[in-house]
Amino acid sequence: MLLQQQHIESNRREYGLQYDLLTFANPEQLIAANSERKELLRWLGLHAAFGYADTKVNCSGLSPGCRCCGDGSWSCLFINGHCNGQCFYCPTSQDDHDGPPVTNGLAFASPEEYAAYVAALGFSGVSISGGEPLLTPGLTIDYLTAVRKRCGDSVHLWMYTNGTMLTADLCNRLRDAGLNEIRFDLGAVRYNLKKLRLAVGCIPTVTVEIPAVPEDEALLRLKMVEMAEAGVNHLNLHQMRLTPYNFAPLTERGYTFIHGEKVTLLESELCALRSVRFGLEQGIALPVNYCSFPYKRRFQHAAARRRAALTVCAGAEAVTEAGYLRTLTETGVRYSEAVLLQNPSYRHPFEKITLETGRSLYLERRPRTPELELTVAERSDLEAGCPSGRLVRFERI
Structure with a gap:
């Protein structure tokens, strides 16, 4: 109870006067949600592999990049801070970074310097994110090429994209630069798989990574079948969370919020768990992994601390x-x-x-x-x- 009160006070400080605009789950809603969640977890416990202190659900078919993340050996480079998407759920600002690519507060204006950093700290996985990396395709390819040249095949390279700027020629250039995995946020294009299909058969691993949007659950179920038929290798579902950047659109949609280390959406986790169960029940040939906010908060932060600590x-x-x-x-x-x-x-x-x-x-x-x-x-x-x-x-x- 003390920890819960600390979370409430911390969340109240973060949002200030806006905090009172949030609709938090009442006792009846919490009882109903906890009952459904308990039953979903009971069923999934019999049919899926849990991992990482039970913060990840259905771990038997994780993508190579997800395994690097789980091992704590992943570096994420934010290649730019600009995006051409208008995703209402995006948790970060996408128009305030005109400087060099950054990772963990470290700026790397030179691809070779970043590659040297990756080698020095012994990372086994590197991802390129943004913003939208394909708004600066030359820069993205330069950094991919430098890491592949310096580290060889010891590093798994992947990239996050909404796919809107992808072409067949660009797919080939990314592959030739050493890209092992490409991850599409299909929520940015209303789950349209047209651009994703360009990557299938070109980039070795094709993953879809999206937040679990409650009102899209029925559409997502249809798209899971389409993804499997299209050749998608993995589907990662994230828990939606509130930030100062998405406060307005999330509150306008009438979601129910819950307290934790940060404010998350009650409906999003239930949507994700139901979707994992649906995929398993229907035998859809697409591994669906639920990446919860506690996983991101606990394991990714611990990994960053551990990487630096092992060095010193x-x-x-x-x-x-x-x-x-x-x-x-x-x-x-x-x-x-x-x-x-x-x-x-x-x-x-x-x-x-x-x-x-x-x-x-x-x-x-x-x-x-x-x-x-x-x-x-x-x-x-x-x-x-x-x-x-x-x-x-x-x-x-």
């Missing part, structure tokens, strides 16, 4: 599952976080990393706790891999 970990330190650096002392334990930066803040200890291109990056160690005194029992439990309650958030995902 030394001596008696250990990197926890949650991606923090753990330092045991004679009397207790303390946790810190490694953060990769373009320039040091000079507020915390840091180490310089020099890429093979000569570019310098900085790993800064930021304390996340003071030294926490441990009882004999707590130390014993921690060393046995069973951290006490107050340590769990730093130890477990």
Whole structure:
């Protein structure tokens, strides 16, 4: 109950006066939704593989890119910040980035520098996102080519697109640049598969990745059959969430919101779970994966922390599952976080990393706790891999 109240207070701070415009689920709605959700999860538990602390549903047929993400070995490069789509559910601004491509707050104006970064940190997967990457096709292809040239076949390359700018010639150029997988947001084109069909047989893996839009559920069921017949390899459904950028269109549609670490849509998760079940019940030859917001929040954030921590970990330190650096002392334990930066803040200890291109990056160690005194029992439990309650958030995902 305390955690729920913390979430409510955090969400209220994020939206300020607009918070009172949101319609949250009432007790009766929550009881009904939880009952349906419980039954869906019970059925899916018998017929589908769950993974990642049960935050992903139907994991037996994940795309290669999704497996890289789950392993925590994925870098996503935002090639531009402009999009020609008008998706009401888009959670981010699409008109405010005119600078160089960025990933995790690091800008890379040179394709070769980004490729060197990928190699230095040992990523096994790289995706190109936006904006819309095909608004700048030459730039997108330059970065794909550089990573493939530097890393060879050790890296799986994929790209997100709404497909509106795709042509047969561009498909061939993307393939020749080393693209392994292409992901279409068909919601941007009302689920029209015309441009997607250009990629089938050209790009090795064709995936559809869309939010689970509640009012489109019946249409989605029809399109799942069409996707399978068209040669789509994977369908990823995301849970819709509220952000300051999509606040107006989402509230205008009368959705029911629920509290968590962020505000999400009650109807979206139920739509996604029903769609996964439908695909399995009907025997549709299309793996459907539900990627929940808790998965994104917990596993993707932990992966970013862990990647930096492994680079700087030394001596008696250990990197926890949650991606923090753990330092045991004679009397207790303390946790810190490694953060990769373009320039040091000079507020915390840091180490310089020099890429093979000569570019310098900085790993800064930021304390996340003071030294926490441990009882004999707590130390014993921690060393046995069973951290006490107050340590769990730093130890477990």
